[in-house]
Amino acid sequence: MKMTKPKSESYRALFLGDVHMSNKLPHARTGADGITDRLKDQVKMWADLERYRADAGIKDVWVLGDLFDRPLVDAATLTATVKALVSIAAGGGFVRILPGNHDTDDPTASRFVVDALESMDLEGVRSLSSDDMLVKISDWMTMWLMPYAPVPKNRERLLQIAELAPGAPGSVLLMHNSVLGARHMGWLCDAGLGATEVCAGFDAVFSGHFHTAQEFGTCGRYLGAPYQFGFGDEGEERGFWDVTFRPPDAEFRPGEINDPLEITRTLVPVAAPKFWTVGWDSQAHAVNKCSDAGGIAGDYVLVDVRATAAEFEALRPAVDQQIADLESHGFKASAHHDHVYHHTTRLDSDTGSAEVASPHQLIGEYVKHIGTVGDLDKDKLLAVGRELYEEATK
Template sequence: MRLLHTSDWHIGRTFHGQDLLEDQESVLSALADLVAQHQVDVVIVAGDLYDRAVPSSEAVQVATRALRRIRDAGAVIVVSSGNHDSAPRLGAFSDFLAAGGLHLRTSVARLADPVLIPHPDGDVAVYALPFLEPELARIPLGVDGRPGHQAVVSAAMDRVRSDLAARPAGTRSVVAAHAFVVGGRAGGSERSIAVGGVESVTSDVFAGIDYVALGHLHGAQQIEPRLRYSGSPLPYSFTEAGHEKGVWLVDLAADGSITDRWLPLPVVRPLAVVSGRLADVLLEHPDLGDHYLSVVLTDPVRPLEPMRRLRERFPHALTVIWEPAGDRRPGPVRPAASSTPTDAEILAEFLIDCRGCAASPTEAQLIDAALSSERIAEVVA
């Protein structure tokens, strides 16, 4: 049985104001090509299909086209809900969709109801656990008190193992779970799943399962040989600039052993972070014109209109931060604590705080003229 493990599509996400739907559709189309090329039997999406509980109509259309391409490529699809998804919305019409090969698992009640994939070497039971928010999941799972993620995921896995034990000998098992497993490294663009408690779970809660397809962390990584994250198909933070995005191709043998292969996904638009004075950045980096760019400016004085000037040279620049070299911004000259600052002193301090230098003589004259005009208007009134 050949599985393809992916997660955290976050369809509809924006990146520092940049719409990513076109990028996401391109990458997910490439994922469907991998399914066809490698004759994948089952595609697992381990949570966070969408980026928000109420996705836009455009995001839904992108998801629909991506899932249709994967299904047309010949794979059965199993999707679980993540912490970004609305489980009830995502799970709507799940019984009807299952007839077409798209299996949605979004409710606690069905987490021990596997998707059974028939195979000559023995059936494969795919248990797709939805994201389990402890306060909401504790009652249906029969967990007392105010439990954390460890307790509710443990209770869910007890149900999974109980169901698996009742199945014919030789049934192989796969679990998809959206969780933060101890030992995992966050990529920087994940939303915390802790609400008044510890958000992590230990890997031993998944004991006895042939393969565990994890979602939530956006960097691909292996926790244990049979337990790993695929990461997101696109980078969603500049902290992920060095990540290689892709999917796990997993062959599950008749005895439950696995062999795996990492399949990289195409980079639609690479990420880069550059630092330096604005004039130098504009003259250098000729190879970054097609990158999403984050710029850290080290000019001693805050440049005027830096983003406009950067985008003339780098049309996909998204963020700009001013951090003077050595952070040696001159401190404002504050009046004595016993005195009340004048309007002129407040404006002078504001300029120094904002851009790192005092007003020029011309600017000082303009400030004086403006304040004088304001005083005259108050007297006339």
């Protein structure tokens, strides 16, 4: 006979990952106090999260990796982060932090900068380590923990969990790593854990690491980052997650196939600046283009100008004026020169071709057309040219 659980039982928590706290994020502008606008935006995100948590009566907050952007943390970043976490704890919350790859400079992932938070013994803040295998939420739910580690080590971790998980009800895996086939800034992951091996035996898998929220396997989900970091994130809705877990109708039966947890999740958008790219158009009003797309004051705007070097120089005063206009309306604007190369036409007069050549092609064409290279090795000269170009365009 199957016993049933009362449906009033539930576990509700907030989840986020890839916060990347830093006073030196890309595109940041430093204020007179030495604090960048982007760090202030991050601090505001934590304040909004704490307000939401308190209003909703939620206790637990889970951070699934990359709390910090880099393992060498500056004073401004550390101070802002600790204050944010302590504020949540002081309000009655409890923050658990799973280490991510940006939290370590150790190739074996045996130490993390977030370990320092654990040594501070902050009440209501826990930095989880590889020694922490699980957190038992209730008699019907268990959180299994897999901090970032090289893929082979995480694969061993999955095997260790697999030996224990069948005896635990409502198994949920929390992790921070790559899963094959997942997307990150236009790249499909081709090196990582398999979605099938990650999801096997779990009711749900929540992961940090890739910044685009997406599903994988039968029950896996990347949370995504809580806000946009750059122009590659355009158009993506970001935020943290409000998740509620409920037990299945039937009681857990060890050694048998059990019904999965009932899980509902809601993305809570964060009021953080967004990124927009607008193509250059001398006749169009860039402010209107951004506003029509949904941009507001405080957002970052890139005016993309596709032109030859000579054309760009001629356009520069008008481009600068458009940037100034955007700035006057509260946008944080900059211009990008998308180079059009037309050297091939000049170098290959026989064909009359108007093809656009790549920089690497141009290096070869240049060497071919200057005639003798004396005692220099031609292949070496080409290689040096390519290296110089790549270094200059990093």
